[in-house]
Structure formats: structure tokens, C-alpha cells
Amino acid sequence: MPVGELPLVLFTLLTQMSVGSFVALGAVHVLARRRYPAATVDRLSDPALYAIGPVMVAALAVSLLHLGNPVNLLNVLNNLGSSWLSREILLGCAFTALGAAFALCQWRRWLTPGVRQAVAAVTAVVGLVFVWASAQVYLIPTVPAWDTWTTPVAFLATTFLLGCLAVGAAFVVAASVRTRRAAAQGARPEAEAEVDAMLRSSLRGIGLTAIAVLAVELLVLPAWLLGLANDGSPAATAAAAALTAGGWLHLRLVLAVLGGGVLALFLYRAAAAGGRRLLLVTAGSAFVLVLVAETVGRVQFFESYARIGI
Amino acid sequence: MAQQLGFWIDQQYCTGCKACQVACKDKHDLPLGVTWRRVVEYSGGSWSTDPAAGTFAPNVFTYYTSISCNHCDDPICVAVCPTTAMHKGADGIVSVDPAKCVGCRFCEWACPYSAPQFDPTAGVMTKCDLCADELAEGRDPACVAACPSRVLHYGEIADLRAEHGDRADVAPLPDPSITRPNLVITPHRHAEPTDAGTGTITNPEEI
Numbered sequence: 001m002p003v004g005e006l007p008l009v010l011f012t013l014l015t016q017m018s019v020g021s022f023v024a025l026g027a028v029h030v031l032a033r034r035r036y037p038a039a040t041v042d043r044l045s046d047p048a049l050y051a052i053g054p055v056m057v058a059a060l061a062v063s064l065l066h067l068g069n070p071v072n073l074l075n076v077l078n079n080l081g082s083s084w085l086s087r088e089i090l091l092g093c094a095f096t097a098l099g100a101a102f103a104l105c106q107w108r109r110w111l112t113p114g115v116r117q118a119v120a121a122v123t124a125v126v127g128l129v130f131v132w133a134s135a136q137v138y139l140i141p142t143v144p145a146w147d148t149w150t151t152p153v154a155f156l157a158t159t160f161l162l163g164c165l166a167v168g169a170a171f172v173v174a175a176s177v178r179t180r181r182a183a184a185q186g187a188r189p190e191a192e193a194e195v196d197a198m199l200r201s202s203l204r205g206i207g208l209t210a211i212a213v214l215a216v217e218l219l220v221l222p223a224w225l226l227g228l229a230n231d232g233s234p235a236a237t238a239a240a241a242a243l244t245a246g247g248w249l250h251l252r253l254v255l256a257v258l259g260g261g262v263l264a265l266f267l268y269r270a271a272a273a274g275g276r277r278l279l280l281v282t283a284g285s286a287f288v289l290v291l292v293a294e295t296v297g298r299v300q301f302f303e304s305y306a307r308i309g310i
Numbered sequence: 311m312a313q314q315l316g317f318w319i320d321q322q323y324c325t326g327c328k329a330c331q332v333a334c335k336d337k338h339d340l341p342l343g344v345t346w347r348r349v350v351e352y353s354g355g356s357w358s359t360d361p362a363a364g365t366f367a368p369n370v371f372t373y374y375t376s377i378s379c380n381h382c383d384d385p386i387c388v389a390v391c392p393t394t395a396m397h398k399g400a401d402g403i404v405s406v407d408p409a410k411c412v413g414c415r416f417c418e419w420a421c422p423y424s425a426p427q428f429d430p431t432a433g434v435m436t437k438c439d440l441c442a443d444e445l446a447e448g449r450d451p452a453c454v455a456a457c458p459s460r461v462l463h464y465g466e467i468a469d470l471r472a473e474h475g476d477r478a479d480v481a482p483l484p485d486p487s488i489t490r491p492n493l494v495i496t497p498h499r500h501a502e503p504t505d506a507g508t509g510t511i512t513n514p515e516e517i
């Protein structure tokens with residue numbers, strides 16, 4: 001599997017994971033606030049929030065490697081009137097800036113929690129529009145494998161799947177760090193009880209969400225292949241051949257079902273009463289498996305490029 | 311000044327000699343791997359059976375299409391370009407401004423005629439500008455001037471269409487409704503319609 005478009009593979013995956021994580025964190029926050037005070041919720045979600053910014057910035061930086069002539073970088077916003085690439089970059093920068101502003105306010109406890117939540121909501125919406133714009137970039141009428149409704153749906157599915165599992169993994173890692181630190185300082189473990197309960201109910205929700213999004217992916221993938229098979233043009237046929245060559249498609253499916261299906265279900269069950277260690281291993285490996293699956297899938301997406309005409 | 315220039319190719323008499331391709335490459339001093347004008351060889355065939363005589367006769371075709379940029383009316387290259395480096399200018403000529411281009415290669419992904427071509431050394435896109443410099447001096451574009459069979463012409467597209475019809479829907483070219491190329495083809499007698507899928511490009515490494 002050649003990986004000629006590696007910068008774009010990384011850019012699309014990492015930005016989608018960032019947006020998905022932000023949205024998932026927001027959902028956890030809104031749901032948890034119904035039962036717990038803001039301070040407790042922040043203790044669970046803040047560490048994960050601070051991890052998103054660096055990932056997003058790294059993704060933007062890596063996208064520069066795709067350019068042959070980055071000297072002219074500032075021109076990329078010139079064609080907002082018709083180029084989805086211009087719009088994608090603008091929205092990506094807007095999401096990053098808003099997210100950074102929100103994280104800063106959250107860290108310094110600036111503004112009221114209500115205003116902060118409003119900023120977060122706007123950031124999440126901009127992020128989702130950004131992912132949608134990312135997909136529009138690939139809806140090129142001369143590239144049959146990309147110019148289909150499955151592209152935006154698959155991009156959004158990747159966003160939610162990677163996002164919720166990344167948040168799950170971040171939660172369990174942060175929780176184990178916190179517990180270790182608390183033990184070293186001789187703090188009462190009961191103080192963590194509320195955060196622990198919240199962690200467990202979040203992991204249950206994350207497990208269920210992952211399974212639901214995986215189901216969407218498992219419907220979209222055959223629809224995509226079927227569309228290519230029915231298209232009949234040489235470009236579509238070449239794309240289908242590229243997708244089914246080697247065992248990559250199977251590898252992706254197996255890893256996605258293992259991570260986003262089997263392990264996610266196990267996480268849902270284990271979150272109720274399982275030990276912290278078990279949760280750490282389960283949430284961590286579910287995320288890693290799905291990350292690998294999505295990477296293979298995205299490389300394959302770029303591999304399916306074939307243009308009509310000459 | 312012309313409203314919209316375009317090319318006319320009389321495909322019936324094109325011998326596939328590639329003098330146009332070489333003249334273009336020479337005139338613009340194009341690096342290895344960059345070929346603005348290319349000559350596509352398209353071949354296919356089938357058998358026709360004569361049940362009465364119990365014979366099979368081969369039905370084969372090969373014809374050539376010389377293609378550079380068609381300076382389209384709906385240039386998809388211009389639409390997708392984030393920097394406006396790719397633009398439609400005077401005489402309707404579509405050209406790329408290397409001082410603006412960021413080398414993202416989106417135009418190359420999108421154009422169904424493979425007209426924009428990336429120069430890896432400079433890191434920017436390059437393409438046919440219809441020899442704007444020659445036109446300014448009142449001379450023909452290098453490819454047109456070089457064609458020994460006199461089947462490659464350029465001119466005001468409205469005049470070319472009035473005289474030679476309005477066909478550009480010949481395989482392996484894409485459906486002209488996508489970018490509305492300023493291209494007129496007088497089809498070869500064996501020319502297949504776009505998307506007929508009956509033949510293959512036999513020199514893909516040259517395109």
C-alpha cells in the first residue's frame with residue numbers, strides 16, 4: 001500500500017479526531033453537569049481538553065508538507081468564493097483559534113461557566129462544519145470514488161468514532177495518573193469517588209456511541225464499493241480495484257470491528273464495576289485498534305483516486 | 311483582442327507523429343515529466359462474425375487526439391484553486407501564476423485533461439498558456455506551427471465552431487459538459503463516443 005498522500009492522510013485524520021474529541025467532551029460535559037457540580041466535571045474533562053490543541057496544531061503543520069511551494073502559503077485564503085480548499089483552511093484555523101480561546105478561558109477560569117459553555121458550543125459547531133468542508137474538498141466531479149455522499153458521511157463517522165474513543169482513552173489515562181498522584185500525596189481516595197462515578201458513566205456512553213458509529217461505517221463502506229461497481233467508468237473500476245487489492249480492506253474491517261465493536265461493548269459492560277486497570281487496557285486498546293483501522297481506511301481513500309478523462 | 315480562443319483538431323488526418331508535443335516541450339523548455347501537449351493513442355477492436363460464411367473479421371481502430379489545455383468555459387482547475395494562481399485571463403486563456411501558486415496540486419487532481427502539470431523542482435504548477443508570447447507577436451502557437459499534417463489549428467472558438475461543428479465528445483476525452491472545453495474535434499471515422507469504453511489508451515505513460 002503506497003502512502004503518497006501521507007500528509008493529507010494525517011491532516012484529515014488528526015483534525016477529525018480533534019473535532020470529534022471536542023464534540024465528545026462537550027457531550028460528556030453537558031450530560032454530567034446534570035448530576036455533578038462544574039468543578040467535578042472540569043476535573044474529569046480538562047486534561048483531555050488540553051490535549052486537543054497540540055494535536056490540531058500538529059495536523060495543520062503536517063498539512064504544509066503536502067505543499068510544493070509553502071512560500072505562498074498566505075494565498076490559500078484567496079479563493080473563498082469557489083474553492084473548498086480555501087474554505088476548509090479558514091474553518092480549520094477558526095476551529096483551532098476558538099478552541100484555544102476556550103481552553104485558555106477554561107484554564108484561567110475566565111468568564112462565567114455559562115459563557116464558556118456558549119464559546120464551546122460555537123467551537124463545536126465550527127469544528128463540525130470544518131469536517132464537512134474537508135469532505136467537500138474531495139467531492140471533485142471528475143473523481144468518481146470521491147464524488148459521492150459516502151465521503152462526507154465517512155468523514156463524519158471517523159470524526160465521531162475516533163473522537164469518542166480518544167476521549168475515553170484520555171479519561172482513563174488521566175484518571176490513573178490522578179489516582180497515582182493522590183496516593184503519593186496521601187490524599188483520601190474517597191475524594192475521587194464522584195469523578196470515578198462520572199468516569200464510569202462516560203465510558204458506558206462512549207462504548208455505546210462507538211458501536212453506533214461503527215454500525216454507520218459498516219453500512220457506508222459497502223454502499224461506497226457498490227456505487228463504484230455500478231458506475232462502470234474506467235476511473236471507478238480502477239478505484240474499486242485499488243480498494244480491493246491486497247488484504248487492506250479486510251484488515252481495516254477486522255480492526256474496526258474489534259476496536260469499535262467488540263472492545264467497545266466490553267468497555268460498556270466493564271465500566272459498571274470493572275477495575276481501573278481493566279478499563280485502562282480496554283479503552284486504550286479500543287482506541288489504538290480503531291486509530292489503526294481508520295488510518296488504513298484513509299490511506300485507502302486516497303488510494304482510490306482515479307480521474308475520468310485522460 | 312479575441313473573446314475566447316480555442317483549438318480545432320481535424321482528427322481524421324492526425325498521424326500521431328507528436329511534432330506538436332515536441333515543439334511545445336522544446337519551446338517552453340519543459341523539464342522531464344512535464345508535457346503540456348500530449349498525443350493520446352486510443353485503440354480497440356472487436357470481431358464481426360459472418361454466420362453464413364462461417365468467418366470472423368477483425369474490426370480494429372486506432373486514432374490520435376492531441377490535447378493540451380482547452381481553456382475551458384467552466385475551468386474546474388480555476389474553481390478548485392485556493393490561491394487564484396489558476397485564472398482565466400485575456401483571450402479566455404487559462405494560465406497559472408507561479409508567484410501565487412502554493413503547489414497543492416488540486417488543479418492537477420481535478421482537470422480531466424491532465425493539463426496542469428507539476429514541476430517538482432520549482433514546486434509549482436505549470437500549464438499551457440496558448441503561447442501567449444507568440445500570440446502577442448502575431449505568431450501561431452508552437453504546436454500549431456509545427457503540425458506537418460496541418461490538422462491542429464487555433465482561433466476564435468466561435469469561428470471554429472461555425473466552420474467545423476461543435477464536437478469534443480470523443481473517447482477517451484471526458485464528457486465536455488463537465489468543463490465546457492474550447493475545443494472542436496472533427497472526429498476520426500472510427501471515433502468512439504465518450505464513455506463508450508470500447509478502447510484503451512495505449513500510451514498511458516506518455517499522458
Ligand code: SF4
Pocket residue numbers: 378379380381382384385386387388404421422423424425426437489491
Ligand atoms: S483543460 Fe483542464 S486545465 Fe485547461 S482550463 Fe480546462 S480544466 Fe483547466
Ligand code: SF4
Pocket residue numbers: 387390391392393394395396406410411412413414415416417418426434435
Ligand atoms: S497547485 Fe497552484 S494553481 Fe494548482 S490549485 Fe494549487 S495553488 Fe492553484
